[in-house]
Amino acid sequence: MRLADKDILTREVLDYEGLHLFHYATSSCSQKSRIVLNLKQLAWQPHYIDLSQAANNETWFLGINPRGLVPVLVNDGVVHIESNDILRELERIAPSPVLFPAQHEAEIADFLIEEDDLHIDLRTLSFRFVFNRTKSTKPAEALERYRNHGTGSADPKKKKEIAFYDRIGRDGITDQAVRVSAEKFRDAFARWNERLGGFPFLLGDTLTIIDIAWYVYAKRLRFGGYPVQRLHPNVEDWFQRLDGQSEFLDGIALTSELKAMIAANRRQQEETGTTFAEIVGW
Numbered sequence: 001m002r003l004a005d006k007d008i009l010t011r012e013v014l015d016y017e018g019l020h021l022f023h024y025a026t027s028s029c030s031q032k033s034r035i036v037l038n039l040k041q042l043a044w045q046p047h048y049i050d051l052s053q054a055a056n057n058e059t060w061f062l063g064i065n066p067r068g069l070v071p072v073l074v075n076d077g078v079v080h081i082e083s084n085d086i087l088r089e090l091e092r093i094a095p096s097p098v099l100f101p102a103q104h105e106a107e108i109a110d111f112l113i114e115e116d117d118l119h120i121d122l123r124t125l126s127f128r129f130v131f132n133r134t135k136s137t138k139p140a141e142a143l144e145r146y147r148n149h150g151t152g153s154a155d156p157k158k159k160k161e162i163a164f165y166d167r168i169g170r171d172g173i174t175d176q177a178v179r180v181s182a183e184k185f186r187d188a189f190a191r192w193n194e195r196l197g198g199f200p201f202l203l204g205d206t207l208t209i210i211d212i213a214w215y216v217y218a219k220r221l222r223f224g225g226y227p228v229q230r231l232h233p234n235v236e237d238w239f240q241r242l243d244g245q246s247e248f249l250d251g252i253a254l255t256s257e258l259k260a261m262i263a264a265n266r267r268q269q270e271e272t273g274t275t276f277a278e279i280v281g282w
């Protein structure tokens with residue numbers, strides 16, 4: 001989605017030349033965008049937005065994306081938000097390799113909508129099992145600044161974000177919320193598992209943007225303890241093939257501190273009987 005001029009309050013980005021990506025290491029939507037930039041061998045300038053410090057809710061960043069989300073792509077001063085639209089823009093700029101093949105156009109559009117709809121579920125499972133958060137760590141003043149920025153919560157996407165942070169601020173990330181989100185992924189992976197039978201990629205014989213989107217989800221969920229191999233062996237085989245490629249690995253690369261933090265979180269869940277398998281019950 002190309003951002004309307006009136007929403008760009010941080011006007012300096014209008015003068016940016018070339019490709020600029022506002023992103024964060026562990027943001028799944030940023031990971032998706034970085035893999036595509038790698039596959040298309042595009043040069044880009046990084047702007048790191050530290051989500052752990054709520055930098056995405058600073059007025060400066062809200063002047064670039066009023067939804068307060070990464071990634072944001074700026075291409076010669078034109079601001080694009082929403083990762084799936086960013087991926088389409090990258091396909092337009094650099095058509096090779098083709099990641100949106102024309103014969104799968106309608107299907108890709110539907111699967112990307114489904115993937116976007118699952119984003120809050122991924123966040124629920126990530127916060128709880130990868131980052132060991134049972135409560136929101138977003139400071140109240142950052143949430144208030146976000147709530148009151150621009151036209152408030154008139155945008156339904158922003159409304160959804162605020163509802164998520166209000167809910168986890170109030171209730172935390174409950175076992176029940178985790179089970180509901182996990183079931184949605186189980187359904188989706190079961191479908192992919194069946195569809196992959198005999199094919200190397202999710203839509204058949206060629207790599208598409210849907211493989212990249214679901215690779216990122218599978219990677220994250222495996223980190224959280226989701227039993228992909230046990231429940232969905234075809235998905236595991238497909239995942240392993242992509243996971244060996246440098247464009248994918250670079251796109252999701254984590255620092256050694258982050259890896260150590262994720263491993264320590266897993267150990268703590270094992271010691272307290274609060275792993276993914278124990279909470280979800282499968």
Ligand SMILES: N[C@@H](CCC(=O)N[C@@H](CS)C(=O)NCC(=O)O)C(=O)O
Nearest residue numbers: 027028029068069070071082083084
């Ligand atoms: N629909 C959006 C979702 C983007 C999104 O949720 N980004 C996350 C990181 S993956 C974010 O910026 N979160 C900030 C926060 O939770 O405060 C897209 O596809 O770009």
